[in-house]
Amino acid sequence: MAGTVLIIDDEEKLRSLMKRIITLEGYNVLEAGNIKSAQKILDKEDIDVVLCDVKLPDGSGVDYSKTIKEKFPSLEVIVLTAYGNIPDGVQAIKNGAFHYLTKGDDNNQIIPLLNRAYEKVLLQKRIEKLEKQVGQKYSFESILGNSRAISEAIAQASKVAPADTTVLLLGETGTGKEVFAQSIHNSSKRAGKPFVALNCSAFSRELLESELFGYKAGAFTNATRDKKGLIEEANNGTIFLDELGEMPLDLQAKLLRVLETGEFIKVGDTKPTKVNVRIIAATNRDLKAEVEKGLFREDLYYRLNVFAITLPPLRERKKDIPALAEYFIALAANRNNRKALKMTTAFVEKLQLHEWKGNIRELKNVLERAVILADGDELLVEHLPFDLQIADKSSGILSAFDLASVEKLHIIKVLHHTKNNKTEAAKLLNIGLATLYRKIEEYKI
Ligand SMILES: Nc1ncnc2c1ncn2[C@@H]1O[C@H](COP(=O)(O)OP(=O)(O)OP(=O)(O)O)[C@@H](O)[C@H]1O
Numbered sequence: 001m002a003g004t005v006l007i008i009d010d011e012e013k014l015r016s017l018m019k020r021i022i023t024l025e026g027y028n029v030l031e032a033g034n035i036k037s038a039q040k041i042l043d044k045e046d047i048d049v050v051l052c053d054v055k056l057p058d059g060s061g062v063d064y065s066k067t068i069k070e071k072f073p074s075l076e077v078i079v080l081t082a083y084g085n086i087p088d089g090v091q092a093i094k095n096g097a098f099h100y101l102t103k104g105d106d107n108n109q110i111i112p113l114l115n116r117a118y119e120k121v122l123l124q125k126r127i128e129k130l131e132k133q134v135g136q137k138y139s140f141e142s143i144l145g146n147s148r149a150i151s152e153a154i155a156q157a158s159k160v161a162p163a164d165t166t167v168l169l170l171g172e173t174g175t176g177k178e179v180f181a182q183s184i185h186n187s188s189k190r191a192g193k194p195f196v197a198l199n200c201s202a203f204s205r206e207l208l209e210s211e212l213f214g215y216k217a218g219a220f221t222n223a224t225r226d227k228k229g230l231i232e233e234a235n236n237g238t239i240f241l242d243e244l245g246e247m248p249l250d251l252q253a254k255l256l257r258v259l260e261t262g263e264f265i266k267v268g269d270t271k272p273t274k275v276n277v278r279i280i281a282a283t284n285r286d287l288k289a290e291v292e293k294g295l296f297r298e299d300l301y302y303r304l305n306v307f308a309i310t311l312p313p314l315r316e317r318k319k320d321i322p323a324l325a326e327y328f329i330a331l332a333a334n335r336n337n338r339k340a341l342k343m344t345t346a347f348v349e350k351l352q353l354h355e356w357k358g359n360i361r362e363l364k365n366v367l368e369r370a371v372i373l374a375d376g377d378e379l380l381v382e383h384l385p386f387d388l389q390i391a392d393k394s395s396g397i398l399s400a401f402d403l404a405s406v407e408k409l410h411i412i413k414v415l416h417h418t419k420n421n422k423t424e425a426a427k428l429l430n431i432g433l434a435t436l437y438r439k440i441e442e443y444k445i
Pocket of ligand 1: 176179
């Protein structure tokens with residue numbers, strides 16, 4: 001995608017020369033002879049980079065670059081200064097311009113500089129888009145579900161969000177603990193400040209300590225420079241510590257100190273560092289049992305347990321499955337450039353019979369796979385993984401390794417293939433027609 005450049009200069013000849021050079025690079029170029037007409041174009045068009053002369057009939061380009069940046073912060077301005085007038089260029093940069101060019105002297109510099117400015121604009125646009133997505137994604141409104149269990153958890157989380165209290169989120173893997181942590185942060189006073197997440201089970205003890213608390217240069221062989229830990233990166237914001245139950249005891253002591261005094265000591269440092277950070281912790285372990293086994297500090301447990309919210313497993317809120325499924329199907333269809341897909345009744349039934357040990361994450365992945373497999377505009381049972389296909393009301397959840405389940409599913413598939421022609425199906429299965437009828441009855445096909 002080519003960017004759009006606006007040239008503001010009252011010298012028509014120079015404008016058209018620059019226009020020619022820039023157009024050859026693939027940019028769209030618009031022109032203005034003064035600030036007034038430039039302003040009209042800026043208000044109407046989506047401009048990426050402005051090339052602006054300093055001496056304009058109705059004002060100074062140096063001053064105008066400030067106005068432009070205030071009104072359109074993601075756009076970049078390059079100021080065109082007169083020969084030998086570096087102070088103008090310096091002032092323009094102070095006013096927020098990307099850079100300056102000396103008119104007539106720097107023609108071969110125009111394109112490289114313009115390309116750099118445009119890259120910055122693209123990056124800025126991408127960041128804005130992502131920020132918007134994240135902001136939308138993680139609010140209590142975007143947590144789907146009407147079941148009592150999830151509504152209670154949302155109500156508790158919305159109450160504690162503005163209170164700045166430490167929160168402990170309990171729940172199996174994939175139940176949405178991180179989504180809740182982000183939503184709490186986004187509706188707290190700390191929204192707009194950093195939200196930093198760390199999975200404590202993903203690191204060795206040493207790495208976890210330096211990731212979390214940072215280190216001083218020289219603390220160990222590869223520590224050539226001071227490094228801020230994530231707790232410091234999260235200053236004035238929130239840190240989300242996932243799988244806290246996995247944190248070694250000595251680091252738990254350091255964390256307790258942060259909770260009590262707002263201070264910690266970096267690896268290799270002698271003096272404490274102060275932070276103002278809200279801690280949201282999560283675990284799928286039974287912390288009380290860990291305390292009894294001596295694996296989790298009792299004082300930290302009580303400190304964290306002041307406000308605990310339990311997130312229900314998906315199998316305890318099956319009512320929410322259709323709405324969640326619809327949402328994930330729409331997301332997956334969009335990502336895969338597919339039009340909207342509908343679930344058949346049998347498909348929804350199978351979803352509701354499954355155990356969902358991986359909870360919402362598993363549901364999301366199963367549906368993404370189904371969307372990819374579906375050729376038509378309907379999601380069918382055959383688009384589900386094997387163990388979901390064989391789940392059945394009478395037998396409850398069957399194992400994918402159960403021989404009868406495999407046989408049943410195979411018969412279903414063959415019957416589907418023969419469009420329910422039993423004689424043909426029996427032939428393909430290499431069994432007698434009577435045997436097929438018996439199996440159909442036995443398996444309640
Ligand atoms: N209520 C919800 N609505 C929409 N998407 C959700 C919801 N809850 C969770 N998700 C999605 O499900 C996935 C798992 O959520 P999340 O990472 O928050 O779970 P978790 O409990 O932190 O998992 P783990 O313990 O394994 O880290 C994510 O992709 C998340 O976007």
